[in-house]
Amino acid sequence: MTTTSEPVRQRSSILGTQVISKATARRLGVVSQLWLDMDQRQVVAVSVRDNLIAGTPQYMSLSSIALLGPDAILVDNEDVFEDINVDAYTSLIGSEVVTETGELLGKVRDFKFDPGNGEIFQLILSSLGIPLIPSQVVSTYELDVNEIIAVGRDRxxxxxxxxxxxxxxxxxxxxxxxxxxxxxxxxxDYISTVDPNDMLGTGSSRPSTARTVTTRASEDMWDDDNWSKSRPAARRKAPEPYYDEELEEADNWSDEAEEYEEPYEEDNRYRRDNEDAWSDEEPYEAPRVNIPQKQRQPEYEEEKDY
Incomplete structure (x- = not known):
């Protein structure tokens, strides 16, 4: 059980508070975060670091705190740190607060709780939900936790x-x-980040919708004892040509002007190819050739003086 001089404390007043061991008077760190279990509506754990900016967080339960004062938190010894799964809890800071009709009320920037048992009393809202912005700059509102219907991860x-x-x-x-x-x-100016159909319900059951079952294609296992030849696939026939008879008949009786080709003149250059190459149209008369007659001359002349 946590001992405190104040029955109600705010989260912002505890952040940065030093944690000191009573046994050794050693400073163990400062409080960097508070973790809430919204099913129980109470603070359950505290994160402790060397400072608010850097350092590996260590976790201890709220019940491990011996004294929660305005300037320091006292614990019995240095063995108060535990292996706590904080993923199952929420810090609640920055969560949107909306009504059942989807009316945005703001975002959580702080909360009030009983440091003795961790019970949450009120949530403090603002339009931005950033604790570093002073309350004099933005308007803040207080919400009773008894008005909460459902709590999601961020809503x-x-x-x-x-x-x-x-x-x-x-x-x-x-x-x-x-x-x-x-x-x-x-x-x-508000754009809802979640479809109203996906919001958490008010507790009334929704009508169940039938689920469609999809079957997966399975491959047959080969069995050497029981097998049969697969039936050959049927051959596909080639599509037969389609003739539009009405269109052809209509063309025969259409009013379009008929086209006539020009008369073809046969080329006579090759007309004699089939005739006899040695036949003459007229008898051939050879021209007369004048051949001079040669006179025989003796090869040598006889000498008359002998």
């Missing part, structure tokens, strides 16, 4: 008309100047 659903029952804690500068408005008064 909280509350009862319808909750925007009229919120308690305003601070008025931001923009709202004082008349520039800023509460999130539920500027619905046209």
């Amino acid at each position: 909280i659903i509350v009862t319808e008309g909750m925007e009229e029952r919120l308690t305003q804690l601070t008025v931001g500068i923009l709202e004082r100047l008349g520039i800023g408005k509460p999130p539920w008064e500027r619905d046209e």
Whole structure:
């Protein structure tokens, strides 16, 4: 059981608080995060680091805290750290808060809880949900956790008309100047990140829809004892040509002008190819050739003086 001087504490007042061992008076680190179990609506674990920015986080349960003071947290010894699966829990910071009708109320920036048992009382909302922005800059509102219907990973659903029952804690500068408005008064600027059909329900069961079962193609196992030749696939016939008889008959009786080809003149250059190559049309008369007659001359002349 955690001992504290204050019955209600805010998350922002605990972040950065030093954790000190009572046995050795050694500083173990500072608180960097609080983890909540929203099914139980309570804080269950605390993250401790060397500082708020760097360092490997170590986890301890809220019940391990011996004294929760305004300036320091005392634990019995240095063996308070445990192997806690924080993935099963949520920090709740930055989660959207919407009504059953989808009306955006803001985002969680802080919460109030009982440090003795970790029970959560109120959520503190703003339009941005960033704890580093001072409450004097943005308007903040308080929401009772009893108005929560369902809690998702990044979204909280509350009862319808909750925007009229919120308690305003601070008025931001923009709202004082008349520039800023509460999130539920500027619905046209809000784009829902989740389809309303995918939101968490109010507890009423939805009608079950029939699931379609898809069958997978299975490959037959080969059996050497029981097998048979596969039946040959039927041969596909070639498609027969299609003739439009009506179209052909219509062409015979159409009013289109008939086209006539020019008369073909046969080329006479090769007409004599089939005739006798040695036949003459007229008898051939050879020209007369004048051949001079040669006179015989003796080869030598006889000498008359002998």
